[in-house]
Amino acid sequence: MSRIPSKSLNEYPWYVRFFLKRQRRVYGEILAPSLLWGRLPGAFVGMLGLLGIFNSKRYPVDGRLRSLVSIRIAQLNGCHFCVDLNAYNFLKARGDEARAAAVADWRDSALFDDAERAALDWAEQVTERCAAIDETAPGRLREHFSDDEITGLTAWIGFQNMSAKFNAALGAEQHGFCDLRQQSEDR
Template sequence: MSLIPTPDDYPYAWYVRPILALIRKRLGRVPEPVRLWARTPLAFIGFQLMLRTLERKGSPLDGRLRALVRTRIAQLNHCHFCVDLNASHALERGVSEAQLDDLDRFRDSPLFSPEEKDALAYAEAITATAIDVDAELVHRLRQSVGDDGVIELAALCGHQNLSAKFNAALGIPAEGYCPIGSRLQPPP
């Protein structure tokens, strides 16, 4: 339960109800963050459109990399729901449990490629309160994912930071999506 509960009979805008029905059909329930976002309909639709755009098959960023970046940002923002959900996506996309266990130590871990380390370092730099992105890091990223990939990585990081900060600010707990999610949570 979040810090602000949403009653089951909440009067969502008529144009949001079909989206919620699709989510309920796909997942068997509507996750708490979705219920809260949907209370601000236009922000919810914008958030969903951006999510769908960033997670499309034609993205210049590999799905594994997107899931790793999202999970790391969730850890940094202490968003238990996002760690749970994104770690489950990471496992579905072929990330190993060992990589998820080492995610907070990615710089020194042999389990991550140089490209993954660069993307994760970039995600951390964007997530920090005082953004400090190194030009050499961006240069390496341009070499591995191209200019459009770097732009999309910045958008992905911004979107995940929005999601994680929203969820953490409202006290949304993990919902049990990932079997190892509890051991990936940051310390309090």
């Protein structure tokens, strides 16, 4: 149960209700974070705009890699909703269930390639200790990614941290897309 109750649908502005009704058609129900973000209509619309940019075909980081690092960010922030949704998105983007389940153990798993390891390491550094980022990290990233891709990956990591922290703090319930909750403990 979310720590902040949702409003009745008619209390949300029409454009938020439009999105919530569309979400119900797509997912079978309105997702808890949308009801929470909907309390801040301007921020909600801004967030949806950013998601549109991140999900464009021209964005420099593909959806599979974004979803993979998002699972790890969600695990580190204790956002079970985000682990659930991002594991689902990873599988939709042609990721495999074994890697989705092994994200918490990426350092010791042979399932991840060098580019994924560099991205996951960067995601952990930005999430856990941004002020003390290892100076060699950008060099390791450049072995696999262009400067535009690194910038895009970092923007995505920042966005996912905001989202995961918001959802975890307010107790957004998981939807049941892809249950990797047992993997969400910080290791």
